Amino acid sequence: MRGIVRPLLLGVAVLAVLAVALIYAMARKGLSTRVEPSWIEERAALAMRGLATPAAVRNTRNPVGKTPEVLEAGLTHFADHCASCHGNDGSGTPMGKSFYPPVPDMRRERTQRLTDGELFSIIENGIRLTGMPAWGNGTPEGEASSWALVHFIRRLPSLPADDVARMQDLNPKSPAEFREEEEARRFLAGDEPATTPRPMARPGHH
Amino acid sequence: MTRRMMLCAMALASVVGGGVAAHEGHEHKILGTVTMAASDHLMLKDKAGKDVTVQITDATKVLRDKKAAALADIKAGMRVVVTAVTEKKDNVERMRAKQIDLGTLTAQK
Numbered sequence: 001m002r003g004i005v006r007p008l009l010l011g012v013a014v015l016a017v018l019a020v021a022l023i024y025a026m027a028r029k030g031l032s033t034r035v036e037p038s039w040i041e042e043r044a045a046l047a048m049r050g051l052a053t054p055a056a057v058r059n060t061r062n063p064v065g066k067t068p069e070v071l072e073a074g075l076t077h078f079a080d081h082c083a084s085c086h087g088n089d090g091s092g093t094p095m096g097k098s099f100y101p102p103v104p105d106m107r108r109e110r111t112q113r114l115t116d117g118e119l120f121s122i123i124e125n126g127i128r129l130t131g132m133p134a135w136g137n138g139t140p141e142g143e144a145s146s147w148a149l150v151h152f153i154r155r156l157p158s159l160p161a162d163d164v165a166r167m168q169d170l171n172p173k174s175p176a177e178f179r180e181e182e183e184a185r186r187f188l189a190g191d192e193p194a195t196t197p198r199p200m201a202r203p204g205h206h
Numbered sequence: 207m208t209r210r211m212m213l214c215a216m217a218l219a220s221v222v223g224g225g226v227a228a229h230e231g232h233e234h235k236i237l238g239t240v241t242m243a244a245s246d247h248l249m250l251k252d253k254a255g256k257d258v259t260v261q262i263t264d265a266t267k268v269l270r271d272k273k274a275a276a277l278a279d280i281k282a283g284m285r286v287v288v289t290a291v292t293e294k295k296d297n298v299e300r301m302r303a304k305q306i307d308l309g310t311l312t313a314q315k
Contacts, residue, residue, distance in 0.1 A: 094232055094291070161267055161274040168272070180235065184287040187237045187253070188309025194239045194285065195255045 033100035045101045048128045053121040060117035064147035074152030075163060077145055079170035085131065088167040090156035099131040107157045119150045233304065236260070236288040239312065243280040248303065250286065260290050260303040270308040285309035 037045070064070055079088060085096035090106035097103065104111050114122075123146040124136030136142055173181070186192045236258055238250035248260050268275045280286065289305040 161269070162272070164267070165269050165272040165274075184235060184237060184307070188285055188287060188307060190285065190310040190312065194253070194312065195251065196253050 033098065037101045042101060045127070045130050048130065049118075049122065052125050052127050053118045057117040057121045058115055060115075060120070062116040062120075062147050062150050064144055064151070066151050070148045071151055071155070073145070074148035074150075074155075075167060076170055077149055078152050079167035080172060081135065082149070083167065083171050088164045088171070089159055090153070096131075101130060103131070106153060111153070112157060116147075116150050119153055120146050123149055233289055233291055236290060236301075238286060238288070240280060240282050240284045240286055242282060243277075245277060248280065248286075248288070248306070250288070258301070260288050260301045262303055262306075266303045267305045268308065269305065272307075275308055279308060280306065281311055284311045 078086075083093070085093060085099070085103050086106055087093045087096065090111075092103045092105060106112075111119075120143075122132065124134060124143070126132045126134035136146065183192070236250070236252055238252040238258060240248060240250050241257070242249040244262075246262050248262060250258050250260070252258050262277065266277075268277055268279065270279065286309060287307040288301075288303050289307075290301040290303050293300055293302050
């Protein structure tokens with residue numbers, strides 16, 4: 001009995017020290033999302049991603065044919081719904097990279113090695129403890145759209161620059177962004193002066 | 207005992223976090239005319255008449271009319287729109303070009 005008490009007390013003491021150090025670190029630095037997630041949090045997010053896929057769906061192969069129409073629908077859908085966080089090329093936007101954990105670079109192995117069923121399930125059901133929402137609406141049309149997205153995600157590692165550029169016209173834009181784009185278009189076409197004179201300072205104004 | 211302490215320290219470090227900044231600067235567009243083009247950077251005069259330098263990397267995309275173009279297509283006197291992000295490296299702020307859209311070539315004086 002005595003042999004167990006000592007290691008047990010030591011274990012409790014170590015946990016107490018860790019807890020105090022953790023609370024101290026949190027109180028001193030706060031809990032910012034502007035750091036890389038620790039491996040515990042990364043493991044938790046990956047575990048959640050694993051649990052997000054029902055076993056029956058995991059090995060399901062994409063039932064939607066890879067036709068040009070389906071690939072185009074996937075591209076359009078991705079540009080409209082996914083690109084604001086994942087980027088048109090799947091590398092992640094500044095906003096997506098500021099999530100905690102940040103969105104993955106979908107061109108890389110960690111995403112590409114997921115099965116069709118896992119990608120489909122993530123799109124449909126989202127991933128808890130991350131910024132990934134559930135896009136599924138329970139309709140056959142919605143599921144077909146998600147399978148088209150799975151086809152598109154497979155294209156990301158070798159997506160041509162022309163397609164990425166074309167997607168910019170399909171991204172959701174605010175009126176201010178429309179104005180900015182129009183200004184850029186007119187500037188590139190030479191319809192605007194190369195430099196705009198700065199307004200002169202008004203006399204007597206500091 | 208030393209081993210135990212090392213394990214505790216590693217566990218604590220993993221919980222507290224690495225401390226590496228993950229945040230990237232916001233994207234912004236620079237409308238300007240190229241004054242000098244090199245393989246790793248671009249100098250331009252922006253619409254306000256200010257001289258601006260942007261860094262070019264392997265990931266920088268060059269487009270003309272939304273179709274892929276080459277870095278070699280960029281010439282002095284060409285109007286460009288650069289989509290850039292501000293980065294801080296070794297305490298020096300610099301702009302990294304993510305995309306360069308090419309426009310008309312105006313005559314150099």
